[in-house]
Amino acid sequence: MDFRLRESSEARRAEVRAFLEEHMSLALEERVYRTGVSHDAAFTQALVDRGWIAPSWPVEFGGQGLDPEEMVAVGEELRLADAPMYGIGTTNMVSAVILAVGTDAQKTEIVPKALAGEIVIVLGFSEPEAGSDLAAAVTRAERDGDEWVINGQKMFTTNAQIGDYAFLLARTNTEVAKHKGLTMFLVPLDQPGVEIQAVFTLSGERTNIVFYNDVRVSDAWRVGEVDGGWRTMTVALTNEHAAGFAAVIDRLLVAAESWARESTDDDGVSRMEDETVREALGRTVIDLEVSRLLQRRVAWMAEAGETVIAEGPMSKLFSSEALKDRAQDMVEVVGPDALRSYFDPSAPSHGVIEHMLRFSLGTTIYAGTSEIHRNMIAQRGLGLPRSG
Ligand SMILES: Cc1cc2nc3c(=O)[nH]c(=O)nc-3n(C[C@H](O)[C@H](O)[C@H](O)COP(=O)(O)OP(=O)(O)OC[C@H]3O[C@@H](n4cnc5c(N)ncnc54)[C@H](O)[C@@H]3O)c2cc1C
Structure with missing residues (x-):
């Protein structure tokens, strides 16, 4: 079994990295953290210019027709960089619903503006x-x-x-x-x-x-x-429940590894030599791998035309809970310095560890809480009766 992405998907990854080098500046990252708004007009425009505002959409609708596996590579890179994609994500989600069930007038009014990055x-x-x-x-x-x-x-x-x-x-x-x-x-x-x-x-x-x-x-x-809103909304929520946070765990790992390599204990010994640190890094690597594979399975199923039932909730549940647990581990091994935030110049790894500690909690709530995802897995995956 080969779990690697195809070469063509890895090529997409390289393209996205090059794009981010150019457009995901430190100033933009700082603005996103300062305002708490994961949307930026100039970044959105750059994606539009590159043809990447909705890359998975069919070419005839203004997308690039990327397949689910290629989208895994694109999504992983954007998330690893914490690019401001939230507004684009919700806009595309609703535009897709309009394409599926909207009127011709709605399609004409909304979809071209969404693809031009003109509306949120x-x-x-x-x-x-x-x-x-x-x-x-x-x-x-x-x-x-x-x-x-x-x-x-x-x-x-x-x-x-x-x-x-x-x-x-x-x-x-x-x-x-x-x-x-x-x-x-x-x-x-x-x-x-x-x-x-x-x-x-x-x-x-x-x-x-x-x-x-x-x-x-x-x-x-x-x-x-x-009175048919429930069916309309289910179209939108199915995609949300298939979210995964593997690339965010990767961001945490990159930050923790760089801290371990660059800092020493009071005796001048590299933190990388510390068994507790290595253990925490090891656990993060394993959780990252499992999260990636669960997410890739969802993409693979979509590509094979299979119906995703409990696999989307499994990916979201496992990766968000793992992100939360591993962020807490990292704060413990780094110690009080880990609580220095992004805006403190002395913060280890540019404050990413501290941010992850807080950010990870929300991932277990939005797009369906962990309890709701466990219920979905129990009912859809195991065929257990509905809970009260
Ligand atoms: C950062 C952030 C951004 C968000 N963005 C949006 C957005 O843009 N638009 C939007 O509409 N919503 C958004 N949400 C809302 C999010 O979808 C809800 O917070 C989430 O669905 C949980 O709903 P609730 O907060 O009302 O909690 P509740 O549903 O009241 O749940 C409270 C607790 O009870 C548990 N619980 C509830 N029902 C069950 C059950 N049947 N079995 C077991 N346990 C149960 C939950 O797991 C949770 O622990 C956002 C939330 C956050 C935190």
Whole structure:
């Protein structure tokens, strides 16, 4: 069995590295960490110019038609560099849903602008009382002639402050089972009645609470059938649940290795000679390898036309939990200095270890928490009954 990527995929990796050398400057990295916003207009434009804004999309839609394995190489390099891709990721995710179920007018209006990097689309799913259980959403959309009137509150709408549209999950029917009374809308965020309030997470990522007070949206912005929102959203979430964090573990490993090589203990002995350090590095290498293979299996299945069932959740669950555990190990072996942050010039490995400690916690929550992923693996993979 050969687990390596094909030569053509490795060639893509080299191209992405060269691109990042040119466009992922330290100044940009600092801006992303300072603002907590994983989106940058100039970087996005550079990707557009290179034809890489949506490289997996078919050529006829403006992509490059890269296959899932090539996308693994591209994604690994972008994540290893912590490139500002979050806004592009959500925009592409929603554009793909519009291509699948949107109207011709929506496709014409949205998709070319998304591919030109001109718009940002954000995800308006979670609510204060509906995160893991999204079907419990209570944000209301009520019909008024050719328009809908939206009232409610969404939590964690990341990038709403720079977003052009929110892909909004709203309740349109209270008389049916909760999954059956939901509808999706693309809500222009410059509408009167939209109020955006900043929330900063532990890792410094900027997200938002968004209030919708009598926000009027034309029926032309409804995506999919009335009360058919659950099916529309499932298309979007399937991709999210297949996320993996192998390349982020790699970023942690690179930072920890460079610290171990460059620093010495009080007796002047290289930290690399310290057994505890070597053990922590070894565990990280193993977790990185397992995470990579789980992620590559998902890509391989997609390429082979197989349906990904529990394999996507396994990849997301294992890699995010491993990232969290290994970041904690690294802080322990490095000691108090590991808690110096990115903006402290004396921080080991440029503050990456400290950032990973905080960043890793969110990875076990968004795109579905670890508990929800364990439930999915139990139900879909093992055929166990639903938990309560
Ligand atoms: C940094 C960040 C960015 C985010 N960005 C977005 C975004 O852009 N758009 C968006 O819509 N949302 C976003 N989210 C929200 C994210 O998807 C939710 O936080 C997540 O789905 C969990 O929902 P919750 O926070 O309401 O927790 P809850 O669902 O209330 O869960 C609380 C706890 O209970 C556990 N739990 C819940 N149900 C079960 C069950 N059935 N079985 C076992 N355990 C259970 C959970 O695992 C968790 O530990 C973001 C979150 C973060 C942290």
